[in-house]
Amino acid sequence: MPLALYLLAMAVFAMGTSEFMLAGLLPGIASDLDVTVGTAGTLTSAFAIGMVVGAPLMAGLARDWPARSGLLGFVLVFAAAHVLGAVTADFPVLFATRVVAALANAGFLAVALTTAAELVAADRKGRALAVLLSGTTVATIAGVPAGSVLGTVFGWRATFWAVAVLCLPAAIGILKGVPAGPVRGGESHRPALRAELVRLKSPRLVLVMLLGALVNAATFASFTFLAPVVTDVAGLSGLWVSVVLVLFGLGAFVGITVAGRVSDHRPGPVVALGGPLLLLGWPALAVLADRPAALFVLVFLQGALSFVLGSTLITRVLYEATGAPTMAGSYATAAFNIGAAVGPLIAAASLDTALGDLGPFWVSGLLVVIALLVAFPFRSVIAAGRGTEVLR
Incomplete structure (x- = not known):
C-alpha cells in the first residue's frame, strides 16, 4: 500500500477520535452545560447529520x-x-461547532476515499479502504479511550483541545505525503458532475448504501450510549468506560482488518455469516450487560462484527459508484453517516422508555433485523464481488 494512504489514515485518526469521543464524555458535557444526557447525545447526531x-x-x-x-x-x-x-459555555454553540467539524470531516473523507481508491489497483479498493479506515479503528482503540480518561481527569474540554492539537501532525503528513497535483484521475477523462450524480439513481448503489446505513445505525445506536451502561447497569466506575471503549475499538480493528482481506472478492459470505451473528449479539448485550465479564466480551465481539459487516458494505458502495470517480467517496461517507445520525436519535428516544439504559441495544438489534430483511431478496447482488451482477 502507498505511503500516502497511511498518512491519510493519520488524519482519519484525529477525526475519528472526535467523532467517537462523545461516547465517553456525554455525562460531563450534560452536567457542565446543564442539559440532559439524551440532549447531549444529539451532538453525535449533529456530527453525523453534518x-x-x-x-x-x-x-x-x-x-x-x-x-x-x-x-x-x-x-x-x-x-x-x-x-x-x-x-x-453555550450548548447551541457547541452543537454548531460539531456541525462545522462534521462538514470538514465529510469533505476530507470524501476526497480521501476517492484518492485512496485511485492510489491502488482497481480490484484493491477494499484493501485501500481498510488502511484508510484503520485510522478510525485506532481512534476507538487509543484516541477515544484516552480522550475519555482525559475528560474524566481534566474535564471534557481538554479532549477537544487534544483533538485540535492532533490535527497539526495530520496536516504536516498531508503536505509531505499527498501529491500536489490532482490524484483522482485525469481531468480530461472525468465525467461532468451531473453524470456523477445520476449514479444515485442506480438501484444497486441505493441498495448497498441503505444496507450500510442500517448496519452503521445499529453500531452507533449502542456505541453512543455505552458510558451509562458501564456505570449505571454494570455498576463500574467512570474509568472503566475507557476499558470498554478500548475493547470495542480492538474488535473494530479486527473487523476492519478481516474486511480488508475479503470485502473485494467475498462480500456475500461476510454478510451471510456476520449479519446473523451481529443480530444475536445486541440482545445478548441487553440481557448480560449487568455482568462485567460478559459485557467486556460482547462489546469486543460486537465491535468486530459491526465493522467487518459495515466496512464490507461501504466498500460495495465504492464499487457500485465507479461511474462517479470524484463523488464515490461522498456516497460512501453519506451512507456511513446516515446511519450514524439516525441510530443515536432512535436510541436516545429509547432511554425514556421502560428499557432505560439498555434500550439502545434493543434498537441496534431491530436495525440489524431490518438490514437482513432488506438484504435477503438481493443476496446475489451483494455476493457479486466487484459489482458485476445485475440487480433483479
Whole structure:
C-alpha cells in the first residue's frame, strides 16, 4: 500500500477520535452545560447529520481542487471548530461547532476515499479502504479511550483541545505525503458532475448504501450510549468506560482488518455469516450487560462484527459508484453517516422508555433485523464481488 494512504489514515485518526469521543464524555458535557444526557447525545447526531449533508456538498465543492489542497483545508477547518468548541459555555454553540467539524470531516473523507481508491489497483479498493479506515479503528482503540480518561481527569474540554492539537501532525503528513497535483484521475477523462450524480439513481448503489446505513445505525445506536451502561447497569466506575471503549475499538480493528482481506472478492459470505451473528449479539448485550465479564466480551465481539459487516458494505458502495470517480467517496461517507445520525436519535428516544439504559441495544438489534430483511431478496447482488451482477 502507498505511503500516502497511511498518512491519510493519520488524519482519519484525529477525526475519528472526535467523532467517537462523545461516547465517553456525554455525562460531563450534560452536567457542565446543564442539559440532559439524551440532549447531549444529539451532538453525535449533529456530527453525523453534518457528515451526511457535507459529504456530497463538500465533494462537489472540492472536485476541481488539487487533492492535497482540499485535504489540508478541511483539516484546518476541523481543528478550528474544536478550538471554538473547547472554549464555549453555550450548548447551541457547541452543537454548531460539531456541525462545522462534521462538514470538514465529510469533505476530507470524501476526497480521501476517492484518492485512496485511485492510489491502488482497481480490484484493491477494499484493501485501500481498510488502511484508510484503520485510522478510525485506532481512534476507538487509543484516541477515544484516552480522550475519555482525559475528560474524566481534566474535564471534557481538554479532549477537544487534544483533538485540535492532533490535527497539526495530520496536516504536516498531508503536505509531505499527498501529491500536489490532482490524484483522482485525469481531468480530461472525468465525467461532468451531473453524470456523477445520476449514479444515485442506480438501484444497486441505493441498495448497498441503505444496507450500510442500517448496519452503521445499529453500531452507533449502542456505541453512543455505552458510558451509562458501564456505570449505571454494570455498576463500574467512570474509568472503566475507557476499558470498554478500548475493547470495542480492538474488535473494530479486527473487523476492519478481516474486511480488508475479503470485502473485494467475498462480500456475500461476510454478510451471510456476520449479519446473523451481529443480530444475536445486541440482545445478548441487553440481557448480560449487568455482568462485567460478559459485557467486556460482547462489546469486543460486537465491535468486530459491526465493522467487518459495515466496512464490507461501504466498500460495495465504492464499487457500485465507479461511474462517479470524484463523488464515490461522498456516497460512501453519506451512507456511513446516515446511519450514524439516525441510530443515536432512535436510541436516545429509547432511554425514556421502560428499557432505560439498555434500550439502545434493543434498537441496534431491530436495525440489524431490518438490514437482513432488506438484504435477503438481493443476496446475489451483494455476493457479486466487484459489482458485476445485475440487480433483479
